[in-house]
Amino acid sequence: MITQAPRGTYDATPNENATFRSDVLHRLEDHFFAVMARYGYGEVRTPMFEHTELFSRTSGDTSEVVNKQMYSFTDKGDRSVTLKPEGTAPAVRAYLDAKLGAQGGVTRLCYQTAIFRYERPQKGRYRQAHQFGLELFGSSQPDADAEIIEATIEFYRAIGLRDTVVLLNCIGRAESRARFREALAAYLAPWLPDQSEEIKMLADRNPLRLFDQKDPKVNEFMAGAPVVTDHLEDASRAHFDTLQALLTEAGVGYELRPEIVRGLDYYTDTVFEVHSTLLGAQGALCGGGRYDNLVKEVGGPATPGVGVGMGVERAYIVLEAQGDLPPMPGLNVFVVAATEDAWPTVRTLCRALRASGLSVQYDVEGKNLKGQMKQADRMRAQWAVILGTDELAAGQATIKNLATGEQRQVPQSEIAATVGA
């Protein structure tokens, strides 16, 4: 028997001891879509797999995601397809395919998706992880960047995360990066010959990535390196300054961090992550930024964009570390037959109470009174509604508050109102 989920994946279940409780994940989803509806984001659902080229062309050939982590396979029609490692390129493709930008103006999309990356699994890092995402197409204004960051923080606030910090950077565009590369190359020159082949390759092809390496020695050296924000073009500088002013106006705190450069290559100008100290090594709750060349790269007209991907499991882990997971939800009512003649009325009453919006069960196993009361406890019911020969004759029911043990009789027609529907 194979009962274990594949390495780096998990089952979410309605079980108090589950690593990820499905009821909590559901609540996070509800909060996400409720918050984003207030910002007017419409949901996009894209396929679990895409043509491999969509990711290899957009994530960048020096990104770990493309080089080492994609779940790619050739299907029976001899096409290379890939389980989506991220949500942005598929959202861009769907935006173009559905012609969402045809009327011009700004398009706001949100999504919830599984992502697949062949990573080394550990707490907070999975091979099938899940993201909440936002993508805003059609505006190059810093207001759009600010909205994405503000909505992200609003979501974290709504679910009750504390002590999060926004780490912000601007990585410029082609011209500023060319200038920056020159300055960086001069700094790297005496150091580079002693470094690994991978570091040499990055220095040559994507030197920004040297800022987010895992090796502490590299980090120590890069801490003294010139930073891209000292080489920004005027437009990028102005965009970055305005964004900071907008965040301050919105009451969103941030720290400027040159080491935030992001692992995917499609970003231009703004990049950011939100971190939590409660996440340990996997510190990023989310990451995002601006990608003004991506829509064109995928085959559409030049269209600016900005977005964010938030790790669902990481938000869960922080909530849990705060001690703030909600209690397991229970039933409102468990309807109990105290005598054999009550079963038909038990079933009828269940239907009526459900129709009034309550969550209700009875014991389909037909156990005795003690067995039914035990089941009511197991289901964390708030109330037991007990029907026996006497109650049936009087059109009444005994309702028992299972938390306090208090009980009294009420007319059957008043149960829903009494227990709080």
Ligand code: HAM
């Ligand atoms: P990303 O930084 O690769 O960006 O992922 C965003 C977030 O997803 C991370 O900060 C983390 O919380 C979560 N995440 C990523 N990989 C894993 C994993 N293996 N296990 C658990 N959580 C993970 C993107 O994916 C971009 N598409 C974000 C974006 C949207 N940029 C613009 N729009």
